[in-house]
Amino acid sequence: MPRRSSLKVGISGIRGIVGETLTPQLVTTFSEAFGTFVGPGSVIVGRDTRLSGEMMKNAVFAGLLAVGCKPIDVGISPVPSILIKTNRTDAVGAIAITASHNPVQWNALKFVGGNGLFLNRYEAQELLDTYHQSEFALVETDAHKAVARDDDPVREHFAAVLSYLDVETIRKRNFKVVFDSCNGAGSTFTPRFLEMLGCEVVGINNVPDGLFPRNPEPKPENITQLCETVKAEQADIGFAQDADADRLAIVDEQGRAIGEELTVSLAVKHVLSRKRGPVVVNLSTTAIVDRIAEEFDCPVIRTRIGEVNVAEAMIAHRAVIGGEGNGGVMVPAIHPCRDSFVGMGIVLQSLAENGNTVSELVAELPRCFMVKETVDCSTEVAHSAMTSLRKKHMRDAQVDTRDGLKITYPDGSWIHIRPSNTEAVMRLAAESPSAEKARDLTRRFTEEISSLC
């Protein structure tokens, strides 16, 4: 399958393969553009554990210092901690150095505004314009600042999450928890967090050395070691994070990965049971969320893919809960960002309050089946293929074209088709209350797309 360019410059930041396209020069220039965009002030800089992180960090410092910003080095840090610290201190912005769930040879810069949210489309466009115009606000020696260090990246973050949770109730259960941080940014902070919740903690892949022992995406097929350990340790629950600790997947007490779509589903159910309000999720997130919200008579708002889109809709609609089906739980009462820690806390609290097990919690959820597939399709024809699909299906189903093509049928089955931006493929996700129907949808569209590409 042909790979597309390994450099991705877009609204979610810049991403590339170190040693190929992601050079220190590029990183520095983008940091200068960002520093020019946010203006002189404190900029928080944190990173995940990737080995390329130190090179990247120095390149970021160079760019920020050159335009008179004061980098605050928080070292290895979960992404939600960086966002929350930015929101709760006087920082004018942040740069998170992480390629999140991408494989180990990748790295990326993610740009955060002073409000602690990733730059939205319009802000990102302005940053890109600044970059392309190369008009940077370079400062002379007198205006140069020094790098400051902040050795407790999670201070503001953990304080906020703990005050949101009913810590006493959770502590009483003395949960036994196994976690798998993929040797990423959660490696040392996750046990610290879980111990504050009175858990007996067993860690695997918890050495923050950036050598990922598994694919960092916390999908069931990548977390089999966690499943086995939960079983062997007879733990109550298992948690898996990605490299920057914003996404969370859950393993039940019998050692089964419940599927990352159910992380946000469990969180939505728990939060709505305590406080009703709008739910915001992206277009690809499971319809289980809609069924739960229906039970509580709460509206569901769907957004384009991209964390900042969900975050801004949460603020606009005064949502109480939401996130992404990929394991990203977002609680705006703390901060509208994907946060594996608040996800862990909510699920543990739900277990503690109801006195039941993970498998029992899952059994109470409405059931849906999701099937994911990729189909070869060159970048050349991707657009025309999407156009003909839309024309063909718009009469017998509801079609949403805000992000790729999402086709929803009257019975609640849906299929979402998007061209990948890393490979020359189309990504398909189909979901239905019936497993057979989900498979059938996927098969039909795979054939259809193949004939168009």
Place this chain on the structure above:
Amino acid sequence: MNDRDLRQLRISPAGVRGIVGQTLTPELITDFACAFGTYVECGLVVVGRDTRTSGEMVKASVLAGLLSTGCPVVDLGICPTPIIQFMVRELSASGAIAISAGHNDARWNALGFINSSGAHLNPYQGEEVLDIYHSGEFVKRPWDSLGKVERKEGYLRTYLDRLCSFLDADAIRAAGFKVIVDACNGAAAGIVDCFCDSLGCQLIPINNEPNGRFPHDPEPRPRNASAIASIIKPVKADIGFLLSSDAGRVSIVTDIGETVSEEYTFPLVLEHFLNRKKGPIISNFSTTKTVDDIARRYGCPVIESQVGQSHSLHAMTMEDAVIAGEGSGTVAVPEFQPAFDAFLAMALILEMMAVRQKKISELLNELPRYHIVKEKIYCPPEKVHSVIAEVRKEYLRERPDLTDGVRVDWQDCWIHVRASTTEPLIRVIAESKDEQTARERADQAISIISRVI
């Protein structure tokens, strides 16, 4: 247009120098660090800087570039350049990047490239780095073979021990000198305390905070020595030293408050050192006749190199010289290390005072002395060549030496006109036994130059 407002960037085989916020951008620095990292083939590189506030930005850029080419880096933090050079051999490193603009004012910064023997790159090595820079073909290492940074401390002791064992330290200690040092808040600030301690001298420090705020231009010249001169008699100190920001150059103030021209640092050391070891001496076309007079007294040949550290040190190695120095206040003794080292120069002068049991004012009076006039004329870079050509034409009948600019020798006077390698300047130096003759010859050259500009 004021010539001083020109965008100034000087790229030479021995390094890159420019004004921060204008020409010395982080991208340029990173490119050069990548070129150097490519040149040393991913070997260990030592990095240190002086105290300029832009130093952090420059260092971050250097680290990013070196790490991306796979070079492991030892970061010495704020460190005098001669000690960086010393540590290259101590650590068996492949080279070093010394971040300091030496005598240039605070707006400037620079990268000095050091080879594996601790000397500035010789012209051949320097050309190679420039070729790599211009080709833009840098080594790019993948994520798992990038360099790592190791921070090093406690190395000052090693250096001072070695320095003391090179000298008759006991004689110096026994003399119990009182010494004033003006470190110009540069890289030697705070370090001169240990230096004086180890030689049993009582230190009266001036501008001894390593904060990069230069109270005067960091160039050791009489006009910058007034702070020392004003207190030396009241505090009854034996000698005063004025250092450049990188501790590469030094000038002297005598016990009676004479601010001695930096031209006399080298002759003083020479007069003392030739007693210990005789052999070829490296000087340059711009250095005082005093050097020739002393050399004649000891029967040692003087070899004149082009002006500039790189040329001088290269000639020193080629000619198997015992000592090298320049009129800018620099001295190198290859038996100690192939670097211009102000600590060594200070120590040798103290040793001379101790061994001969004479005051510095007396020792200077014993030297043959001349009147030297040094002038600099700002000259746009594109006019430099035509200026030098015109000067050559004017002096053709006087049979000038054209090795480096224009050097004319008369019975009673010599004059040297050359383009600065570090700034857009034409330097004019004239020397004579008679002050008025020197002045007149210099003015004559300046009028030729002014005519062309």
